[in-house]
Amino acid sequence: MGFDPRDWSATPHVSRDGKARGERVTSNVEALLRENDSLRREVQRLELELDRLRRLQWQRPRRESSSRQSWHQSSSESSPRVTAAQVQRWGASLAGQTGWTDLRAAGLGALIDQLNRSSFHSQLSLQQRLDRLVNGLGTDLLAAVGARPSKRSMAVLAAFALYGVRASEWLEEDSARVVMDLRQRQRQAQTSNSGRRTRSDRRSTDRHWRQADARLEALSVLGLDASATQDAIKQAFRRLVKQHHPDVGGSADAFRRVNDAYQLLTA
Template sequence: MGFDPRDWPSGRSPSRPITGNLDALLQENAALKQEVLRLRRLLDRYERLEREPRATTAKPQWLSQSEAAHWARQLMQQPGWSQLRAGDEGHGLMGLIAHLNRSSFLPHLSLEQRLDRLAPGLGRDLQQALDGLSSKQQLALRAAFAVYGVSAREWLADESRRVVAELRQQCQRLEQRRRSPGAGAHSRQAQTANEAPPGPPPGSDPRRAAAYQQLGLAWGASRDAIKKAHRRLVKQHHPDVGGEAEAFRRVNDAYQLLMA
């Protein structure tokens, strides 16, 4: 039994008895103690986590210095390697890289920057992996990535003979263009005029417009149409079936830009 404490200040004797549930109060008190202990354990856990060094998420590495050195050695052993020249901005491997960069959809970017757009971190890893190689070896690997794009890793690993042959052919074509620049430009303009699909609306992204044109599609074509055009042109221009690696690269670049 208990009493009503409201009667106590008046000096009157308790007149309204109440029932005090002691067991319920004890149970509630025990539950509160358990909750305090749980919160203390949780706080201790968070404090330990804060004191421990946090693990950083490692970014995937596209290629290493050892891989680049291995690819360079493989290229040097192939027929035609001695005929490749480092060159300058107008010819040779350096000229080929500059030409392919100018003809890409992002001509204002360097090769490494364009590779980073296609596969984040690839251009950075390529630049770091080339340390320690000779100038010609560096240019050959960079030219391979300029020609084949992201798939250059597979080509360098499995088809080094084809890579050297392709680089030689590309350098020879570049030299022919330098000797007669008007003929190639005229033929390309005529082909574009005859085969170009309807143009994009005013104010549209010129890079996407060029990508649609490269795939032979009208502006705003569906993703299914882009995939079908890409499959058709890849089969047509793949070097394994006699196509040009430069055209193959342009098709892949256009596809990746439109599907991004």
């Protein structure tokens, strides 16, 4: 049964002195009842709003996940993971480290092949390995290096063959360590292969490496890469002679290096 406080004030109450007295309650009972009804409706509205927010909370992760996925797909399609500018910057940083001259372009190529053969999927190329790890990474890397890689870009490829997807971190943060690791791995590869080659084979291979390294170093002196043509070599030589000739205030040592590089490339 319900209770109406309006009836409470009419209920007699016997005090200690034996006299019947009515309870003292507020006179604005109607206002209290209206306020109570209003609060009940507000609670119902808040419960409905809370239920709606809970439903939205369960739906939001799916929408955000699909949004992130679509953004990732669109960004991966529009921007390469490795650019030619990055390869050039990494190569220049490696070339400035101690021990760089000990690395050989042909030796770096042999090192890449050996690292691929010793990987989990020995039948895969470097591009295929990297593409399996991160979709498109190997394809973008080879496109950035180009069809005729120089010694610097070969070193970048060897870094990716050695470190995998973390190569970009090593190349950005500790290029000196990269050169040191590549030198060590190249020496190990040469030692392991020397026992399986005859002395004449070793002399022929070493001569090939020296010639390849000398050509790459000469091109580097002229500011060119491995794809430079004879016309480009002549133009670079003329420009650098005018810049470094002692008669125009240039360095005799720099002029000698430029001339030696040109003589080697045009021999």
